[in-house]
Amino acid sequence: MASESSAIATGEWHPANSSRAVPAVLREEGVLLVAVEEGRTLASAVPERIEISPRVGSIPRRVRFPDGSVFETRDNDGVDGYLRVRRGPRSGLLHRLEKFHPRLILMTLAVILLATTIYRFAVPVLVEVAVLVTPPFVPDLIGSGTLASLDRTILKPSDLPEGERQAISEGFSKLAAQSKGGQGAYRLNFRDGGVIGPNAFALPDGSLILTDDLVKLANGDREMILGVLGHEIAHVEGEHSLRQLYRAAGVAALVMLIAGDVGSGVEDILTQGGALLALSYSRAAEAEADRRSVELMRAAGYDPVALARFFAVLEDKLGDHRDASILSSHPGTPQRQQDIRNYAAQSGSRLQAR
Amino acid sequence: MAVAETAPRAAAGQSFERASFTGSASEYFGIWIVNVLLTIITVGIYSAWAKVRRKRYFYGNTVILGRAFEYHATGKQIFIGRLIVIAFLIVINVGTAIFPPIGIITPIVILIALPWLIKRSLRFNARVTSYRNVRFDFVGTAGGAFVAILLGSLVAFISLGILAPLASRWTWRYIFNNLRYGDRPFSSDPALGRLYRVWLLPALIVFLGSLIFGFIAFVVIVGSATFMSESANLTDTQLTVLSIAGIYAGVFSYFILYGLAGLFYRAGVRNVAWSAAMLDGRHQLVSDLSRPRYAWIAISNVIVTVFTLGLMRPWAAVRLARYVNEHSGIRINGDPGEILSSIEASGAAISAEYMDMEGFDFGF
Numbered sequence: 001m002a003s004e005s006s007a008i009a010t011g012e013w014h015p016a017n018s019s020r021a022v023p024a025v026l027r028e029e030g031v032l033l034v035a036v037e038e039g040r041t042l043a044s045a046v047p048e049r050i051e052i053s054p055r056v057g058s059i060p061r062r063v064r065f066p067d068g069s070v071f072e073t074r075d076n077d078g079v080d081g082y083l084r085v086r087r088g089p090r091s092g093l094l095h096r097l098e099k100f101h102p103r104l105i106l107m108t109l110a111v112i113l114l115a116t117t118i119y120r121f122a123v124p125v126l127v128e129v130a131v132l133v134t135p136p137f138v139p140d141l142i143g144s145g146t147l148a149s150l151d152r153t154i155l156k157p158s159d160l161p162e163g164e165r166q167a168i169s170e171g172f173s174k175l176a177a178q179s180k181g182g183q184g185a186y187r188l189n190f191r192d193g194g195v196i197g198p199n200a201f202a203l204p205d206g207s208l209i210l211t212d213d214l215v216k217l218a219n220g221d222r223e224m225i226l227g228v229l230g231h232e233i234a235h236v237e238g239e240h241s242l243r244q245l246y247r248a249a250g251v252a253a254l255v256m257l258i259a260g261d262v263g264s265g266v267e268d269i270l271t272q273g274g275a276l277l278a279l280s281y282s283r284a285a286e287a288e289a290d291r292r293s294v295e296l297m298r299a300a301g302y303d304p305v306a307l308a309r310f311f312a313v314l315e316d317k318l319g320d321h322r323d324a325s326i327l328s329s330h331p332g333t334p335q336r337q338q339d340i341r342n343y344a345a346q347s348g349s350r351l352q353a354r
Numbered sequence: 355m356a357v358a359e360t361a362p363r364a365a366a367g368q369s370f371e372r373a374s375f376t377g378s379a380s381e382y383f384g385i386w387i388v389n390v391l392l393t394i395i396t397v398g399i400y401s402a403w404a405k406v407r408r409k410r411y412f413y414g415n416t417v418i419l420g421r422a423f424e425y426h427a428t429g430k431q432i433f434i435g436r437l438i439v440i441a442f443l444i445v446i447n448v449g450t451a452i453f454p455p456i457g458i459i460t461p462i463v464i465l466i467a468l469p470w471l472i473k474r475s476l477r478f479n480a481r482v483t484s485y486r487n488v489r490f491d492f493v494g495t496a497g498g499a500f501v502a503i504l505l506g507s508l509v510a511f512i513s514l515g516i517l518a519p520l521a522s523r524w525t526w527r528y529i530f531n532n533l534r535y536g537d538r539p540f541s542s543d544p545a546l547g548r549l550y551r552v553w554l555l556p557a558l559i560v561f562l563g564s565l566i567f568g569f570i571a572f573v574v575i576v577g578s579a580t581f582m583s584e585s586a587n588l589t590d591t592q593l594t595v596l597s598i599a600g601i602y603a604g605v606f607s608y609f610i611l612y613g614l615a616g617l618f619y620r621a622g623v624r625n626v627a628w629s630a631a632m633l634d635g636r637h638q639l640v641s642d643l644s645r646p647r648y649a650w651i652a653i654s655n656v657i658v659t660v661f662t663l664g665l666m667r668p669w670a671a672v673r674l675a676r677y678v679n680e681h682s683g684i685r686i687n688g689d690p691g692e693i694l695s696s697i698e699a700s701g702a703a704i705s706a707e708y709m710d711m712e713g714f715d716f717g718f
Contacts, residue, residue, distance in 0.1 A: 014487035017699035019536065021486065056407050057381045059414025060422050070487050094407075098384035107387050108665065114394045135450045135457055258393050259664055260386070260404050263671065265613070265656035266664075272609065 008033075008082045009061075011073025013042045026063060026071050028082065035063075035071040043069045047086060055080060055095040115258070123250055130246045131239055139242060143205025147189070150209075158190035158212050165190050168215070171226045171302075172208075178299040179233050181206065186233060202232040204241045217313060224313070227293055227306030234292030240285040247282075248274035290336060294344045304348065308340040369690055370640070372683040375676040376422075377415035379669040385411055386668040402436060403429030412671075413483065416679055419690055426489075427482040469500035480533060488699050494532035502528030515557065518619070519549035526627035535633060536697040542631035544623075552622025555645070556615035563611040571604060617649040628682065636687040643681045651677050 006028050013024035013035045024035045024042055034044035043065040053062040061079050063071040073079065083091045097103075158165065169188055176186045186206045193199055193211030200210045208229060218224045235241065252270040256262060262270070281289075290307060298304040311333040389404035406429045413425040450457035473496045480492035494502075506521030523544050530542030621643040628641035655670035686693060 017488065017536075019486040019488045019697040020695040053410075056410045056414060057377060057385060059377075059411060060424075062424065072487070094388065098388045100380045100384050104384055104387055107391050111387060111390050111394065112663075114391075118394070133447055133451075135447070135454065137450075137454055137457055255664075257398055257401055258390055259667060260389055260393070260401065260408055261671065262664065262667060263652075263655060263659060263674075265652055266659055266667075268609075268613065269656070269660070 007078075009073040009075035009078035011060075011071055011075065013037065014070045014072065016068030016070075024071060026073065026079075033063075035065070035069070043067055043071070052079065052083065055092055057098075118254065119251070123247060123254070126250050127243050127246045130250070131242055134242065139204035139239075142242075142245075143203035143207050146203050147207055147209070151191075154194050154196060155209070156192040156194060158192055160190055160212055160215055164215065168210070168222060168225055171222060171300075172229055174300045175226055175230055175296050175302075176233060178296050180237050186236065188229070200228045200232050202235045202241070204236065204239065206236050208232050208236075218310070221306075221309065223297075223303050223306040224310045226300075226302055227297055227308075228310050230293035230296040231289045231307055233296060234289035235281065235285065237292065238285065238288060240281050240289070243285070244281055286336075287339065290340050291343050294340060294347065298344075298348070304344040305341055308337040308344075311337045311340075367689075368685055368687055370683060370685045371419050371690065372681075373416060373418040373679040375415050375672070375679040376417050377411060377672055377675070379672045382411060382672050383668040399433070402433035405429075405432055412675055416675070418485075418684065419694065421486050424484045425482060426484060427478070469498075469504060470496040472496075472499040472503055476529070476532075485535070486694060486697070488536035488697050490536075491534040492532055493534060494528055498528050498532065515560070519546060519553045519623075522549055522623045522627070526623070526631075530627070530631045536699050538634040538697055540631055540633055540639075541635065542627055544627045544630040548626045548630075549623060552626055552645075553619065555622070556619040559615040559618065560611055563607070563615075567604070567607045567611070614649060614653075617652050618645045621645045621648040633684065637693070638685040638687075640683045640685060641681060643678065648677065 008026045008028060010023075010025050012021040014021055022037050022042065024037045027034050027036055029044070031046055032044045033047050033050055035042040045066050049066045051062075051064040053064075055061065055076055058074070058076055060072050060074050061076055063073070063079070065071070080092050080095075097107075168190075172186075172188045173183055177183045179185070186208060189207060189209045191209055191211055193213055196211065198211060198213040198217040200208065200214055202208050210225070210229065214228065215225060252274045255270060256267065293307045294304040297306055315333045315337075385407055389400070389407060392400040393404050406425070406427055409425040409427070413423040416423045446456065446460050450460075473492075473494055476494060476499075477492040480490040483490045502524040506524045510518040510521040523546060526542055526544055530540045533540040622645055625641045625643055628639045631639040633639065651674055655674060658666045659670050
């Protein structure tokens with residue numbers, strides 16, 4: 001580039017705001033950068049006032065003159081050569097990083113490592129922050145909305161005798177009184193579960209739903225039912241469903257932010273699959289709720305390991321002998337019974353020692 | 355609606371030009387992985403600039419008549435737009451904590467503002483796009499967006515998809531009839547009859563698919579019930595486990611059916627709407643995607659992307675862009691060189707370009 005006038009690249013020149021194109025050459029003439037058509041100057045300016053678009057792959061380059069006219073070229077290397085001389089070897093660094101090169105393998109490994117780290121450490125922190133800043137009406141809205149739609153679709157009014165319901169409710173009140181939110185934070189609803197069978201579940205606003213089938217499964221063992229309800233109270237106390245919701249939403253949002261564009265199909269899977277995933281609790285949340293059930297039951301003066309009896313019945317009736325179930329992240333029932341008994345023994349002896 | 359049926363014109367003075375995609379998966383992989391890495395390292399801040407590089411790559415490789423499109427938004431513009439959204443969310447959250455009713459009013463306010471946001475977003479995206487140094491523009495109103503997009507979606511939803519072609523017609527008319535290329539307008543009036551013709555197959559997929567899945571579910575449930583009443587220790591609970599598995603299978607097959615039907619419908623409607631669209635009232639746009647092929651590419655893309663934990667996403671994106679571009683084109687009425695040289699930018703798009711910021715990004 002020592003000569004007075006040297007060609008940088010050939011391409012086409014557009015007058016300002018016009019689609020008309022003129023074949024042209026971009027040259028460096030003294031201190032000026034000019035677009036020339038067969039010796040005729042089309043546009044010229046000092047390089048400081050000229051905008052050159054950064055290189056991306058091998059798409060055409062735009063050189064915009066102050067008068068609004070544009071020189072466009074596919075000769076990326078020509079422009080890069082000029083820029084390296086003018087702006088130093090660091091110009092175009094981003095493009096050189098992006099070039100297909102074995103170095104990309106290292107970058108890919110770095111991305112995998114970082115993504116795993118984010119999933120393991122950053123997501124849980126983000127979830128805690130989100131739970132902290134959630135205004136209280138959000139769980140209320142989710143809870144009442146979910147119950148209303150369940151009532152319309154799957155659940156039917158309970159057929160249990162009034163006396164039975166009364167008795168369970170009384171026990172439940174004693175149990176709820178021992179929880180952090182106190183008795184007023186929970187409402188027990190009896191329903192005929194239909195296809196969901198023997199089940200109990202908690203909504204984030206403190207509504208608990210107990211199905212008739214579970215009461216029948218207990219076969220008169222009310223403490224066992226209370227053990228299950230204690231477990232559900234613990235899910236509400238620990239805001240487990242809100243956490244799970246945020247985890248699913250957070251992972252989806254992070255993937256979309258980091259990957260930029262994942263395609264509409266993967267986006268659907270992330271958002272809708274995430275919503276499905278949000279319905280189940282994590283293994284850790286289940287274990288925590290099991291332990292909390294033991295504490296609540298003991299505090300209310302019931303058998304702390306009544307919940308373990310429920311799992312024993314499940315194991316017996318459902319033939320659920322697996323160590324971990326496939327459909328959910330629940331630990332297998334035999335393991336859970338053992339954990340509950342161990343925890344009850346440990347915490348019991350600790351209480352006595354005091 | 356017969357007007358929209360394009361009468362076959364004399365071949366003389368006409369030239370049909372297809373678009374193409376000149377990028378490659380290996381080239382885009384480098385851009386993508388650097389985008390991802392820098393986004394992570396900068397705690398998400400770089401994502402705005404990453405978006406610009408991605409868009410520039412795809413626009414810059416979309417070539418028709420020997421010239422590429424260009425994307426002009428800057429990372430700063432997009433970053434500021436995102437900052438405003440985040441600031442808004444923080445204000446709402448803090449506001450709600452202090453004065454709870456704000457939380458109930460906000461969704462209503464957003465819903466009311468949505469047509470305006472859609473309009474802004476379409477205009478932004480049009481104005482940052484150029485071809486041969488002339489920018490596109492979008493002149494649609496918020497009222498138009500309300501009818502074409504919100505009301506349209508509602509009508510399609512309430513009618514269980516039966517009126518979806520009507521909604522599609524509103525949407526595409528809103529988009530094309532308000533789109534400008536420099537001083538030249540686009541126009542489109544997709545015929546309802548043609549839209550229903552491409553609606554038929556996806557509707558059948560959903561209808562017959564539901565019947566078949568429903569029948570399979572019925573057979574499985576009845577079959578297992580009889581099997582269990584024969585075996586001695588049957589329990590209600592065992593049935594329950596089966597029905598829960600059935601619900602999962604049902605939800606899964608529902609996703610598959612609607613996903614497949616959606617892909618067929620999207621490609622079909624694009625063909626109809628584009629082929630009914632004109633530039634400057636004389637140059638006809640053409641789209642001739644094969645629906646099964648489009649659906650296959652989209653579905654296999656998802657599968658490959660998921661199974662490679664996203665690492666094949668660049669390949670998938672390039673593959674789809676290539677297919678879509680190669681099946682899009684324009685029939686120029688006259689000499690292409692002459693016509694494409696005579697277009698001037700119009701005022702609004704030039705003066706507003708640096709003041710605009712991106713709204714929410716709606717993927718149309």
